[in-house]
Amino acid sequence: PPDVVWTEEPALNCFPGRGADLVPGAPEPVGATTLESCQLLCHRTPWCAGLVMPTGSNPGTALCFLRRRMDPQRCSNGTDYTTWLMQPRSADAAQATKLTASTSAGIRGWHERPRQSCYPGRGAELLSRGAQPAGVMSLAACLANCSATAGCTAIMVPAGAGRDASTQCFLRRRVVPEECAASREYDMWVMDDWRRPSKQIPGVNCYPAIDGGVPGLTRKRMAQMLKLKSRPCTES
Numbered sequence: 389p390p391d392v393v394w395t396e397e398p399a400l401n402c403f404p405g406r407g408a409d410l411v412p413g414a415p416e417p418v419g420a421t422t423l424e425s426c427q428l429l430c431h432r433t434p435w436c437a438g439l440v441m442p443t444g445s446n447p448g449t450a451l452c453f454l455r456r457r458m459d460p461q462r463c464s465n466g467t468d469y470t471t472w473l474m475q476p477r478s479a480d481a482a483q484a485t486k487l488t489a490s491t492s493a494g495i496r497g498w499h500e501r502p503r504q505s506c507y508p509g510r511g512a513e514l515l516s517r518g519a520q521p522a523g524v525m526s527l528a529a530c531l532a533n534c535s536a537t538a539g540c541t542a543i544m545v546p547a548g549a550g551r552d553a554s555t556q557c558f559l560r561r562r563v564v565p566e567e568c569a570a571s572r573e574y575d576m577w578v579m580d581d582w583r584r585p586s587k588q589i590p591g592v593n594c595y596p597a598i599d600g601g602v603p604g605l606t607r608k609r610m611a612q613m614l615k616l617k618s619r620p621c622t623e624s
Contacts, residue, residue, distance in 0.1 A: 392524075394427060397471040400463050401440055407463035408455040411436050417451040423472075426452035430474060435546075437524045437554040438473040457546055459553040473554050474524050498531060501576040503547055504568050511567035512560040515539060521556040530557035531577060542578040547571070
């Protein structure tokens with residue numbers, strides 16, 4: 389697929405307990421396929437971040453194993469298998485490298501909220517544009533993706549994924565962490581400046597169309613009118 393690139397790791401075998409998890413719902417193995425077909429299957433399968441096949445099977449057909457939450461540093465070396473890691477082609481490697489600079493408190497500019505999930509109705513909104521998830525990538529690349537996306541203030545990744553592991557990346561906006569749900573499946577990373585100061589307009593009360601309110605007044609329209617110093621709201 390044109391939106392991803394594959395990194396070959398010869399003689400590396402990733403499996404549960406050694407740097408990877410099985411993909412939920414996927415057979416083990418999924419079958420005997422060509423490398424290209426195995427890669428396409430991984431790309432189309434939710435949670436898949438990479439694959440494992442016997443070394444020397446390309447060209448030709450061989451058993452195809454799908455994997456998620458991959459951390460190559462924890463996989464087995466010197467094996468008869470080759471691991472292929474899937475990465476988004478659009479990931480900005482330079483920006484991701486900057487974001488890996490860390491302190492004892494975590495990654496600069498972000499704070500982690502482990503085992504928490506934010507979604508519509510529970511403390512967050514989806515971005516108006518873009519796929520969900522945004523792709524399969526490292527934590528640093530996911531943070532870089534959010535930083536470069538207008539409106540994004542937080543990300544959500546599967547719980548327990550290592551910082552160098554390739555995993556799914558979910559982008560969120562308008563996050564209120566206190567309203568999010570506890571979760572065993574996900575970890576949240578929230579921008580340090582997610583609480584932006586509100587603009588105070590003294591003596592003005594804006595509300596729905598009740599007893600003199602403005603019919604059809606939406607939050608967006610209200611913001612536009614306040615910016616233009618218009619006063620359709622009630623003066624108190």
